[in-house]
Amino acid sequence: MAKDEINEVPDAAARRSWKQDPEAVRENILQTARAVFVAHGLSGAKMDEIAARTRTSKRMIYYYFGDKEGLYRAVLEDAYARMRRAEDDLDLGRLHPVEALRQLTEFTFDHHNRERDFVRLVMVENIHEGRHMSKSEMISGQNSSAIRLLEEIYGRGCDEGLFRPGLTALELHWHISALAIFNVSNRATFSNIFGSALFEPKGQDMLRRHTGDMVLRFVMKPGLSPEDAEQRPQTRPRKIDPGIYRFLEVLEAQKASLPEGTTLEARRVLYNSVARNLRLPTPPNIETDSEHWIDSPGGPVRVRIFRHQSNGPQPALIYLHGGGFSQGSPESHWDTTTRLASWTRQTVISVDYALAPEHPCPTALEQTLSVLGWTRDRASDLGVDATRIAVGGDGAGGNLAAATAIICRDKNVPLCAQLLIYPISDFDLSRPSCLQNGEGPLLRVDEINAMANAYCPDTERQRSDPLVAPLLAPSHGRLPPAFIALAANDPMRDSGAAYAAALKTAGVEVTVDEGDGLVHDYLRAQSQCALAEDKLRIMSDWLYEVFRMAGSA
Template identity: 85%
Template sequence: MAKGEIRDEADVTARRSWKQDPEAVRENILQTARAVFVAHGLSGAKMDEIAARTRTSKRMIYYYFGDKEGLYRAVLEDAYARMRRAEDDLELESLHPVEALRQLTEFTFDHHSRERDFVRLVMVENIHQGRHMSKSEMIAGQNSSAIRLLEEIYRRGCDEGLFRSGLTALELHWHISALAIFNVSNRATFSNIFGTELFEPKGQDMLRRHTGDMVLRFVMKPGLSPEDVEQRPQTKPRKIDPGIYRFIEVLEAQQASLPAGTTLEARRVLYNSIARNLRLPTPPNIETDTEHWIDSDGGPVRVRIFRHMSSGPQPALIYLHGGGFWRGSPESHWDTTARLASWTRQTVISVDYALAPEHPCPTALEQTLSVIAWAREQADTLGIDANRIAIGGDGAGGNLAAVTAMTCRDRNIPLCAQLLIYPICDFDLTRTSCRQNAEGPLLRPDDVADMGARYCPDKKRLISDPMITPLSAPTHADLPPAFIALAANDPMHDSGAAYASALKKAGVAVSIDEGEGLAHDYLRTLSHCPLAEDRLRIMSDWLHEVFRFAGDGA
């Protein structure tokens, strides 16, 4: 067999392995490349050597990572992601701030001592002036979560009168990293000059403890020591999933391109552009190309269809996107609707309703009601079951969905379910959740006040009209079963919780998810926050059961 034929056969074998388990192949490439970059640096690493040591071909490496610098950047991202995930597992939010800071410090010391390759990669990247890290939004988001974690620990220590004021989380991170990295980066030279005693297990145990002591004594108020601090009862701290912060870091970087005073329309364009940039791959069993325009009393309205490829009449969810009534579209919420369609084996009709303030209430409601009427009339053409139509939405869309469900009840239009995701059910900003989450993240009470003013400038109607504030309705009886997904760190958490309570009192079947660790608008973070996907799967499972029950009863 000729030499070229042997190489072709190897490529065929590599391609077969790649198609069978592409994620395993990618992981194998990353870990092999990590060892080569650690040993030789970026400049000295050879792609031929990396390919020879993997279970795939050089061609596949280029397919995944583009070029050597792309592969090196991916190795860096993977190394930082592994460390941040290990930090997340510590669950420091539940610990006394002194113990939390000690654990984080000693964890960092142990991590760097154990994962010496990580320190070597950091040293290699410093040789290159950090230029590859600066191109990675992923690393920026991962490291911002570490700073925010330290900020939370430091704030709690200050609130308890234990930590001195005037420090920053960035300073603390520097001190912790400096000690942990020196322990590895200078190990060879230090050992040659002074011997290896400090790098034996006993010496490392001693240094780990001393490192924690040094950081704590630096941060604690004069006269206090870690050993003397009594662990006082803790108020329950806010626990926000690090994936939310990783998303915020990317979001803020992309929003920075928008100058102050930009028009509402430009802000809408950027909102949709960011969503498109962060969009996940569409599930392969979902068709997304079909659009329709529907006449309504509120003017023509566009809908995009997300349909599961299975045959036969499907249940349908009319979905109303969030965005504060003034921004958003079916495209900005593509990840959510595509996955609901995929996981529930249904059709999702995503509504591009008219936005405020150009189109204040009740325009969006009028358009939504026309979409429901159209879906029922065109059920055979659309391939949906007219007896299994539900309404749903998130944020402002959750408000519209709740109002739509009440209106359909009053007009005897059957709906089999309502999916309300962190819904804004009134505009009362005096509740406890507004005070506790005054700084967000992702939504602040001031934002809610602004959206309310855009959607309904009449302040009296805003707080009293059930078609704007569904919580104020005289009755909530006879509404369809509801799933209400809250977010624990949402200023409007108590608004949604109050609506769930009102539905229950009226005899409506209600399922509630508290959204622990999450913030308002968390479904936008699917690309960075696995916990958000977990909650969306729970909603999907609920919808699937409701649709199945409705089908059995038809």
């Protein structure tokens, strides 16, 4: 496929494109039918409309689902299954029971707010007195897991003397569901009578927190407050590798040279300067001098090529550096890209994409897509195997790499793999990892909020656009195999973990490294932290094997 076919960000219709295979057809019918049932109810939904919107036939729909009621029941089963899978991915068992109950409650509030179709389907089924659900053993089994989850959290809270005895998980589930469903089901009437202030982003953030407060205050023992319990020391204290502290000492000494109120440009210079001063020796088998400028809808973009000296066409990795969308360069991530090229015997094309806030989204993404198109078109000149191209990046670069993979999937542009290193898959700062690691080191929650607003000033788009927050994509199916490197002490750890879970749920092959003892941006510490270099070797081994398998296919 030529470069000009992939170098533009697709519109919403293009992003919903799907490939004609049996599972994709079935999934497309399900999601289209969901929208029709939500809009018209079971009685008002027309099979002809569903068939027309899926570009298939009623005969094909009946082949998969039997009849209209069978299709409706399958839509209900799919909706509940998606919610239960998302609950399972929260990994609440490792959290303090108060924190776990708050997160589950606020997750339910956010899920129903985000997936309003789910609430409308529940309302439609209530009109039918739940008779279609009663015929589905699958829905009954799925929802029993929600009760078991609450039983486990409530039991732990009682064992620790925090929750009052005598309640049931079923009662808790009712209270949580009642608040979360009312927020959607009665929104139109409530807004018309009292105004829409509570349904603006600020009002919803407040109500989410209030919902968690109400459930916790209902369940806490008399005399105990959620705040008292949440302030108890963590059961498992953070463990950070000593090499990270050595790197922090060097970094803080360099930062001390900057005066207060220094400019963004000065901070960018320091970022690159620290990387240059700590740079490890470049592997002798890597050529580093080749640079190119590439035209793109987002303006010209520079790339630096790191190439292994072996002969013949090599696999290629398009690499997007980290730096919070606002700093960094191919040179600041030299240690990472040269070692990836050396240990994987490949070509790494490191992209010097335009930085925010001067160039907000989608400029960097447009440039990345143009680099990918240029690489495919120039593969022979570059000594690259056009059938073995992957994308990768760290932090903000991981976000861009994940979004690029989604676009390529929707445009049927093949990629071998995605290497996502402590990726920022969305900007939800309410997760446990943000509370546990809000003050860093290396990355703080207030910095994440600032960089998100610099990269995408439209805060509503931060919460809705999958090309800004890839976790929000309607589907993560058919994406390339992924390696997701987390950092246990990273505020964005749970964002990366949520993306790994979403890929796994969609059937994508995913390898996860938990990054015990490490922090966000740990690959910058390779000169001081042997563990960081060890982790990069693990990523390289994975990427080498993926490329090897692709070459033998």
